[in-house]
Amino acid sequence: AQTVTQSQPEMSVQEAETVTLSCTYDTSESDYYLFWYKQPPSRQMILVIRQEAYKQQNATENRFSVNFQKAAKSFSLKISDSQLGDAAMYFCAYRTTRDWMANSKLTFGKGITLSVRP
Template sequence: AQTVTQSQPEMSVQEAETVTLSCTYDTSESDYYLFWYKQPPSRQMILVIRQEAYKQQNATENRFSVNFQKAAKSFSLKISDSQLGDAAMYFCAYHTNNDMRFGAGTRLTVKP
């Protein structure tokens, strides 16, 4: 079974600094999608960034970027210029056409 592992239950970053959240996954598929979702205290899950496995170029969305290493099955999220509003649980997710797996999450704290 495909699994998604987030090895950092908690992370902390100083405001305006950069932080990287780790995610690894296990799959035998060649065609899949990877996502990072953010869940603030309000509980509403929000898409942060999305990566297609067939694309070599790393996805970027403003201050958020990923380091996708397909051979290593690694998909880390880098948050640059961290802001107080970035504080949340972050979930890494793996999707195919018939399967969806989420990691256990990383709680990010942003210190002013």
């Protein structure tokens, strides 16, 4: 079974600064998807960024980018120019791509609470 580990329960960043959130995972599969989701206090989970394991290039979405190290099974999220609206819980998630027709459930880490200081 796949597992996702987020070992930092909380992080804090100064507005306009850069912060990196860590995530490691364990799998025996060679092809899969990785995600970062954001969950503000209102609880609506929002996709921040996704990475296909077969792609060597790290995904980027505006101020958000990832550092995907497949051999090390590491998938960190970098937030540049942090804004007050970035404050939320961030979850790292894994999904298998094996058996495309079957269940594509997400396996989540425990999450990290990010606070942004004005």
